[in-house]
Amino acid sequence: MTLEELSARQRAFSDARAWGPFHTPKNLVMALSGEVGELTELFQWLTPDEATAAPDDPATRARIEDELADVLLYLVRLADVLGVDLLAAGHAKIDRNEVRFPAGVGKGALDKVERDS
Amino acid sequence: MTLEELSARQRAFSDARAWGPFHTPKNLVMALSGEVGELTELFQWLTPDEATAAPDDPATRARIEDELADVLLYLVRLADVLGVDLLAAGHAKIDRNEVRFPAGVGKGALDKVERDS
Amino acid sequence: MTLEELSARQRAFSDARAWGPFHTPKNLVMALSGEVGELTELFQWLTPDEATAAPDDPATRARIEDELADVLLYLVRLADVLGVDLLAAGHAKIDRNEVRFPAGVGKGALDKVERDS
Amino acid sequence: MTLEELSARQRAFSDARAWGPFHTPKNLVMALSGEVGELTELFQWLTPDEATAAPDDPATRARIEDELADVLLYLVRLADVLGVDLLAAGHAKIDRNEVRFPAGVGKGALDKVERDS
Numbered sequence: 024m025t026l027e028e029l030s031a032r033q034r035a036f037s038d039a040r041a042w043g044p045f046h047t048p049k050n051l052v053m054a055l056s057g058e059v060g061e062l063t064e065l066f067q068w069l070t071p072d073e074a075t076a077a078p079d080d081p082a083t084r085a086r087i088e089d090e091l092a093d094v095l096l097y098l099v100r101l102a103d104v105l106g107v108d109l110l111a112a113g114h115a116k117i118d119r120n121e122v123r124f125p126a127g128v129g130k131g132a133l134d135k136v137e138r139d140s
Numbered sequence: 141m142t143l144e145e146l147s148a149r150q151r152a153f154s155d156a157r158a159w160g161p162f163h164t165p166k167n168l169v170m171a172l173s174g175e176v177g178e179l180t181e182l183f184q185w186l187t188p189d190e191a192t193a194a195p196d197d198p199a200t201r202a203r204i205e206d207e208l209a210d211v212l213l214y215l216v217r218l219a220d221v222l223g224v225d226l227l228a229a230g231h232a233k234i235d236r237n238e239v240r241f242p243a244g245v246g247k248g249a250l251d252k253v254e255r256d257s
Numbered sequence: 258m259t260l261e262e263l264s265a266r267q268r269a270f271s272d273a274r275a276w277g278p279f280h281t282p283k284n285l286v287m288a289l290s291g292e293v294g295e296l297t298e299l300f301q302w303l304t305p306d307e308a309t310a311a312p313d314d315p316a317t318r319a320r321i322e323d324e325l326a327d328v329l330l331y332l333v334r335l336a337d338v339l340g341v342d343l344l345a346a347g348h349a350k351i352d353r354n355e356v357r358f359p360a361g362v363g364k365g366a367l368d369k370v371e372r373d374s
Numbered sequence: 375m376t377l378e379e380l381s382a383r384q385r386a387f388s389d390a391r392a393w394g395p396f397h398t399p400k401n402l403v404m405a406l407s408g409e410v411g412e413l414t415e416l417f418q419w420l421t422p423d424e425a426t427a428a429p430d431d432p433a434t435r436a437r438i439e440d441e442l443a444d445v446l447l448y449l450v451r452l453a454d455v456l457g458v459d460l461l462a463a464g465h466a467k468i469d470r471n472e473v474r475f476p477a478g479v480g481k482g483a484l485d486k487v488e489r490d491s
Contacts (some may be wrong), residue, residue: 024227025143025227026229029231040241049188050141052176053180056177060173062169066169074164083213087224089221091229092230092233093225095215095229099214103209114141114149117213120153121153126157
């Protein structure tokens with residue numbers, strides 16, 4: 024099971040339902056944003072410790088997996104519609120991050136991530 | 141190049157910089173949300189046609205790939221921290237969607253996605 | 258009915274339910290983000306024309322007002338917790354925007370908003 | 375200085391720059407989402423205590439006020455474009471919340487907020 028297979032499956036799913044006209048880049052960015060919002064709602068009132076322990080509860084784990092899946096599915100669909108190779112883009116970004124954030128720098132580098140990314 | 145390799149590479153990258161304490165579920169959900177916000181900003185003022193054509197411009201394509209990569213990297217990192225198999229969750233969600241949205245239903249099913257998901 | 262009254266009412270509502278410990282800045286930023294996600298879901302599959310006409314339907318208008326209210330309430334609560342005068346900050350930002358975007362510049366200025374803000 | 379005045383000022387600002395065609399509901403929802411993303415980035419790597427103390431630092435406070443202002447300005451503009459009275463919608467929502475969450479219920483009510491809202 025690969026990311027490419029997931030993307031192909033999502034495309035076939037959308038084609039079989041004639042959802043192509045709705046799957047414009049703007050609409051899919053919005054759908055992605057909406058799903059990240061739902062994922063956020065699962066964690067918003069938890070303390071840091073509760074959030075870390077959240078997947079230990081089977082029902083909560085199922086909800087988390089469901090929302091992570093929704094985010095992934097819209098991300099994969101958006102990349103497909105835009106003609107972007109998501110895995111290649113991800114690896115290329117880590118390549119660049121290795122230059123921007125030399126190992127061993129710690130929190131300062133995270134601050135830089137937040138400022139520059 | 142697989143999603144699992146990308147996840148392992150992200151984990152090693154984080155470990156080498158001792159970023160583990162910052163990569164809590166809540167923090168990573170927020171970081172994911174922030175990156176989706178940056179992706180959104182690339183498309184927000186474009187007409188639907190301009191958004192579809194956006195990847196044709198090399199500089200714009202590079203920015204889009206960069207933001208899609210950021211979203212993917214935080215999503216992969218979050219799933220790793222939560223102990224979730226992202227690909228398996230994605231396929232399981234398509235399985236459920238195939239039951240919820242029988243092929244050939246069209247826009248009504250999209251409305252249902254929005255209401256129920 | 259003023260924004261200050263709304264903020265005071267929200268604070269009293271939270272105090273009466275002992276929600277203070279949950280209303281940390283991080284939690285409220287996440288809650289705000291989640292509500293914007295719900296607002297986004299109302300518009301994501303609509304064409305631009307459908308989105309413009311959405312408030313003409315009473316049931317849709319009620320949902321839109323409900324989500325806009327949720328966004329406002331968390332924004333007001335967050336500003337209160339952070340000790341920020343939201344209205345003053347808003348006017349100060351327009352003051353700065355009037356310098357950054359001289360009148361009559363058009364779309365180029367919007368591009369600049371997206372790049373710099 | 376009232377919210378209505380802020381809204382009128384935002385509308386005049388937009389009109390003077392002929393930004394009306396860009397200020398569609400979908401575009402403004404996306405812009406709102408992008409600004410919430412920027413606000414989120416200010417807090418994502420902070421511990422809860424650091425986030426609470428963030429406004430004590432003048433430079434950080436200025437950035438927080440700037441991002442809160444951006445969120446407010448797009449929210450106000452979106453409500454104006456949709457013909458929604460934001461303050462009235464906010465008060466009406468608190469009215470409904472007072473019924474949904476009787477005072478004194480505590481954390482369980484917050485869980486309910488997350489599930490139902």
